[in-house]
Amino acid sequence: MTRFHAAFENALEGRFDDLWPHLSADDRTLGAVAVYRNTATKGRIDALELNFPTVAQMVGSEWFRAAAREFVEERPGNDPVLAAFGAGFPDWLNRFEPAQEMPFLAPVARLDRAWTEAHLAQEANVLDLPLAARLGYALFGKPARLHPSVSLFWFDWTAPSLWLSHRYPAMASDLEWRPEPEGLLIHRRGAEVQARRLDRVEWTYLDACRQGRPFGAAALAAKGAAPGRDLTATLAELINLGVFETPEMARPAA
Structure with missing residues (x-):
């Protein structure tokens, strides 16, 4: 990975300082990064919903995608294989406050994850x-x-x-x-x-x-x-x- 790619990856996580030696610090650059970041985030949310279909089915798409966005923003990951994305999701879900009233979600997420690992x-x-x-x-x-x-x-x-x-x-x-x-x-x-x-x-x-x-x-x-x-x-x-x-x-x- 080049220095630019590393800086761009950091910028997608909200850390822009390393990017400015490579690009101009103006609204156009910030807008482009924001678009790319939103696209990358949506892609990971989509992948998470596909990788944990049982959890998504139990809570509904709207609840799941809202939770998935928080997970992705906290743990964006850098694995380009989105089929494998979400290894830490079951443990994260176990600590996720809105899920505490549904103690079955984290175990079910573990089983969804095992299905993905078996597939791969x-x-x-x-x-x-x-x-x-x-x-x-x-x-x-x-x-x-x-x-x-x-x-x-x-x-x-x-x-x-x-x-x-x-x-x-x-x-x-x-x-x-x-x-x-x-x-x-x-x-x-x-x-x-x-x-x-x-x-x-x-x-x-x-x-x-x-x-x-x-x-x-x-x-x-x-x-x-x-x-x-x-x-x-x-x-x-x-x-x-x-x-x-x-x-x-x-x-x-x-």
Whole structure:
């Protein structure tokens, strides 16, 4: 980035001093910067509304865009990829005073963000049932790695059901905000971002995998959550969802 571009970027955030060595400090320059700034702001507001459609649907476009303008003015960001814009929006929304009467908004925003991250995540080779069958018991000794698109959530409230009812209405989820624990998996399979509620056993299994533990150790962790559960069937179902990388492609633990 040249000095001029850096100065112009600062001017878009209201800091003009660095711009004057490059441009005249007159009304014409200030007007041009204002037009560009308004256009850039609108673009980011539009992107935020597209990236958080469930939140926007819940509060309405007018409320959302007013809140989005405050977020953009506070955190304009410099990522040219607007499809990825808004990483900090859920945390910001959690502190946003007008949203305090709607405690479900920040969790729902987190799920919207996870959908975007799944959509943009890199590709990876997926472990399938035929390969798992060929590996047999050797699979249990191999480190488990989740697909890069996977996000896992466990809430003490019914945020997943509330989000699913808006984002995936065909799933006929509950619209009531209740203090009941729920888990959720968001991931991409091929070109499609999918979401699925998780019970405690499934979440425990996948959470152990998220930590890079071997498949066998993850099964032991899940067994503690439900001693009588058929974990072979649980693992087969999770593999069939396409949420694991193949062991050959697994990345080393961080």
